[in-house]
Amino acid sequence: MVPSGDDLARAMADRLHDDDQCVVELGPGTGAITGRLIERLGPEARFTAVELNERFAKTLSERYPAIEVLTGDARQLGELLPEAFKPVDAVVSSLGFLAMPESLCREILEAVFLVMNPQGRIIQFSYTPRSPIPQRVLEGLGAECKRVSTAWKNLPPAFVFEIRRKPR
Numbered sequence: 001m002v003p004s005g006d007d008l009a010r011a012m013a014d015r016l017h018d019d020d021q022c023v024v025e026l027g028p029g030t031g032a033i034t035g036r037l038i039e040r041l042g043p044e045a046r047f048t049a050v051e052l053n054e055r056f057a058k059t060l061s062e063r064y065p066a067i068e069v070l071t072g073d074a075r076q077l078g079e080l081l082p083e084a085f086k087p088v089d090a091v092v093s094s095l096g097f098l099a100m101p102e103s104l105c106r107e108i109l110e111a112v113f114l115v116m117n118p119q120g121r122i123i124q125f126s127y128t129p130r131s132p133i134p135q136r137v138l139e140g141l142g143a144e145c146k147r148v149s150t151a152w153k154n155l156p157p158a159f160v161f162e163i164r165r166k167p168r
């Protein structure tokens with residue numbers, strides 16, 4: 001795994017809003033993006049990171065002792081996340097949806113949408129300019145995925161997307 005570069009970390013953090021009160025990072029690894037997210041958040045905001053790999057989670061906790069790192073699977077987000085973190089305003093994800101089976105992608109997104117504000121969004125990067133979420137999964141969730149920025153200086157250049165529920 002090659003950690004994301006700082007240009008991409010900034011592009012992801014730039015998508016957070018001043019009034020985001022509760023933000024969750026999925027797949028932080030050893031924290032290539034985490035530092036920029038913490039910097040961007042207001043002093044009152046709550047932040048936690050969910051990492052599947054125990055070794056990465058331990059490294060992340062040592063690197064950022066002030067943040068709560070939850071070791072576990074994003075599919076279990078509802079159970080992992082303390083009630084004080086719900087509802088979530090924004091989820092920042094580095095999960096490799098393009099390489100996942102469609103069923104896994106669907107399960108993760110379902111878990112995220114269950115804990116997220118109806119107006120919340122998932123901020124996601126991908127190395128291809130097309131949506132990393134299969135159209136069928138988006139349709140099943142009543143969601144849409146829009147490309148919002150590009151981190152050209154990242155190696156390779158990376159595209160940032162926002163995934164949110166479609167307005168009814």
Ligand SMILES: C[S@@+](CC[C@H](N)C(=O)[O-])C[C@H]1O[C@@H](n2cnc3c(N)ncnc32)[C@H](O)[C@@H]1O
Pocket residue numbers: 001002003004026027028029030031032033050051052053056072073074075094095096
């Ligand atoms: C592509 S790496 C991104 C690491 C870092 N955020 C970066 O941008 O360099 C994806 C990370 O997601 C974690 N991951 C994969 N599947 C996961 C899951 N189901 N739940 C939580 N974390 C997961 C991996 O262990 C890995 O650390």
